[in-house]
Amino acid sequence: MSSLDLTVEVLDLSPKVTPADLYNFFSYCGTVDAIQLQRKEDQSQVALVAFRQPYAFQTALILDGSTIVDQPVRIVTACPQTIPIVWEKRNTMDLVPSSACLFQAVASRGLEIMNNTKDLLEEKGRAIAEQTRLTISAAEEAAGHVGSMGALWLSNAFSRVSKLGTSKRDNPNSRKQK
Structure with a gap:
């Protein structure tokens, strides 16, 4: 998603989460380059969120355990x-x-x-x-x-x-x- 991999993976997303929800949540960290939302067979979702700045990437990782829409999520590095x-x-x-x-x-x-x-x-x-x-x-x-x-x-x-x-x-x- 980015040349310097500043991408986080967001796990345990609710089926209700939209790309706009993810953008609103992560835009407070810094500039969001791209968002890919993938639906799993069990109706849960996983997202990849790429950032432009290293500090935005690091801030996003600190938000691990935060609630997006209606349930807590895990935020880990994608690499x-x-x-x-x-x-x-x-x-x-x-x-x-x-x-x-x-x-x-x-x-x-x-x-x-x-x-x-x-x-x-x-x-x-x-x-x-x-x-x-x-x-x-x-x-x-x-x-x-x-x-x-x-x-x-x-x-x-x-x-x-x-x-x-x-x-x-x-x-x-x-x-x-x-």
């Missing part, structure tokens, strides 16, 4: 992950790697790093969410404890005040001393 480095001879004395293959190797390594970073960020996000939940729970518990302590203090204060008022009324000598 094999291992990209051999092909050497081309410029003159009789030196061999240099083909620039296209070298670029694909670097892009492949970059994609691997991005996927590892994505996994790490998801893991840290879950840890932060759990820590936040525990902190909120502890704060709610502490607030309840402080509120009950305040109510107890207020109750004791009312009790003391009422005892003071009662003791003066019950004491017959309290008015005579004036």
